[in-house]
Amino acid sequence: MTILWTIGDINGIGPEIILKSFMKLERGEQFVVVGSFKVLQHYVDVLSLPVQLKRIKNIEAISTMDAAQKVLPVLDVGKSIRLTQGKVSASAGELAMMAIERATTLCLMKRADAMVTAPIHKEAISKAGYSFSGHTDYITYLCGSDFSQMMLCDRQSKLKVVLATVHVPVSKVSALVRQDGIEKSIVAMAESLAKDFAVQDPRIAVLALNPHASDGGVIGNEEQLTLEPQIKKLQKNYRVEGPFASDGFFGTASYNAFDAVLAMYHDQGLIPFKMLAFETGVNVTMGLPIVRTSPDHGTAFDIAGKGIASEASFIEATLMACEIARARQMQNEEGQ
Structure with missing residues (x-):
């Protein structure tokens, strides 16, 4: 090779x-x-x-x-x-x-x-x-x-993180999530996990955009208007769950129950990832x-x-x- x-x-x-x-x-x-x-x-x-x-x-x-x-x-x-x-x-x-x-x-x-x-x-x-x-x-x-799209992977913790938006200002994240949605990312994740990591029918977690997953619409409404409907649609073909409040998700190590995690923006996914895998993390390019x-x-x-x-x-x-x-x-x- x-x-x-x-x-x-x-x-x-x-x-x-x-x-x-x-x-x-x-x-x-x-x-x-x-x-x-x-x-x-x-x-x-x-x-x-x-x-x-x-x-x-x-x-x-x-x-x-x-x-x-x-x-x-x-x-x-x-x-x-x-x-x-x-x-x-x-x-x-x-x-x-x-x-x-x-x-x-x-x-x-x-x-x-x-x-x-x-x-x-x-x-x-x-x-x-x-x-x-x-x-x-x-x-x-x-x-x-x-x-x-990049998938950040760590062989030791087995954590895999994908970002719905990457190098964009935080002020533009909400509009991009509403505009682009998460379907393309989920499909790419499922295909890569199957082709590159031999994980058939992977379990994928989706993180919420707002704190506390918006608390039922009290803190923003992207979860209700964009994420939840798309997750429900994707569940017909994929094992997708969420949206999860990111602080509790990582704080309780819930990522261990999933094959990959979709974060909404750069720091939401990469701060916890680099805390766990600063010297062992790898960027795998999907697609x-x-x-x-x-x-x-x-x-x-x-x-x-x-x-x-x-x-x-x-x-x-x-x-x-x-x-x-x-x-x-x-x-x-x-x-x-």
Whole structure:
């Protein structure tokens, strides 16, 4: 199995966590970094890491390599670039997106089984001239998909959280929930849980938008007008329950009774998730024809190049990518 690691923003911790992950992961899969050989070699030297790199010109070159050996192949995608650790750089943003484009293309062509993306910086890719809000939007575009959504997963607590709205101001959440509803999210969750995690007929919880689930309409009415009717409709085909008041839901660990949770907005879902899985959380992108995961953290410019970045989430993202790729392969073989 071939797993591609995109280098992320080279001025952040991406190269460091990639190298540290390679040192700890068991040799069985073939890992390939898509990015810059010179940059990775710089981090190997500066951090004194016992990793041997090999520059390759195309993915076919790995066929002659032994995955059990401690050699990490690097597929160069861009021109030489100067490091400015901890700072926003247009050239770093361009390299990050070029790596993502190459990895996505290779996965679509079935030359690789999955991709794991190291963190990028939104301002850097904007300075590089990309109009996408992040790598997920760009990957979705490259895949020709109409819809994608992130599912935050933790293998230890088994918690899986999806957000009905993501990076939008809180002032716009109510209108978006009313406008878009939850049906598309629930369908995507059910499909991903079945295809990627072998959870047939999953049990899904929906969190309320308002405190105390609005107390019967006393504190807002989104529950009565939008969530409850849609949940009732969805229950004809899916095991969906709610809306639950989020404080009590997480406070009593009710999530343990469900396969996944749909939160209404960013902080409602991610604060409790990161309290439970700050270093082990993984972002799995639903709705794509390829397998893509990423660590649940950012570029961490403040500690770039210091050798103190934790690779835990990147390792988890890699292990989950492998599990999902195997699950999809098994389903494809059974369907033949």
